[in-house]
């Protein structure tokens with residue numbers, strides 16, 4: 167029997183089966199799509215998903231995977247599936263790759279081995295966060311776009327574009343993106359500034375969402391406003407307070423799978439000390455569209 171319940175106070179849902187024989191591939195793809203459009207995050211639990219099934223499940227809902235060349239591949243999935251291997255520390259809630267023009271529609275997590283303690287994945291609804299920010303902070307981010315600064319050494323852009331890529335290829339790729347300005351150093355590394363709004367429209371609903379990477383990036387001061395002015399500390403403090411209040415934690419169980427709308431939900435992580443923890447993830451573009459009535463109704 168399948169049960170659907172809310173995750174904390176968010177719109178996110180947990181789809182759970184108490185039947186150990188339940189096969190996740192027996193769930194209706196059409197029904198999951200509709201649920202996902204309305205709730206933005208689904209945790210599948212009790213289906214005893216295996217890592218080998220992970221890509222196949224995500225493929226049912228995806229037109230393509232978006233590679234993440236910073237992370238180590240978790241298997242032979244041609245760069246689609248990655249191991250979460252960024253240390254064991256706390257990671258602030260953020261939308262995936264929102265500091266770049268390569269932001270995916272969805273983030274997928276699969277828990278192979280849960281940590282004995284800690285290591286919960288955090289998530290927060292960007293629509294809720296936006297609605298709870300003060301008018302002053304809202305106006306600040308509505309009137310000023312943000313600039314995210316990236317320094318990309320040669321080895322990194324070669325990993326992304328291929329070993330034989332040249333600076334001409336780099337320029338061609340970067341010139342194709344909106345909001346990107348860059349300079350190239352004598353050592354052929356690229357300093358890139360990506361300008362975008364902190365407020366995005368959700369893919370399924372066209373609602374305002376504070377789905378961005380600001381809090382995660384401001385620790386290293388790699389994010390400023392487009393006019394090169396800093397983000398005021400008071401605004402950062404307010405955003406953190408709202409996010410902390412609305413953040414929900416997923417305590418992983420082995421075989422859990424989570425599907426996240428990256429235009430709506432932010433995700434992060436609690437600290438952990440158990441080195442056996444194994445979570446893999448994938449980023450993808452989704453293959454299903456906004457419902458007709460939603461398009462027409464807004």
Ligand SMILES: [Fe+2]
Pocket residue numbers: 260261262433
């Ligand atoms: Fe992330």
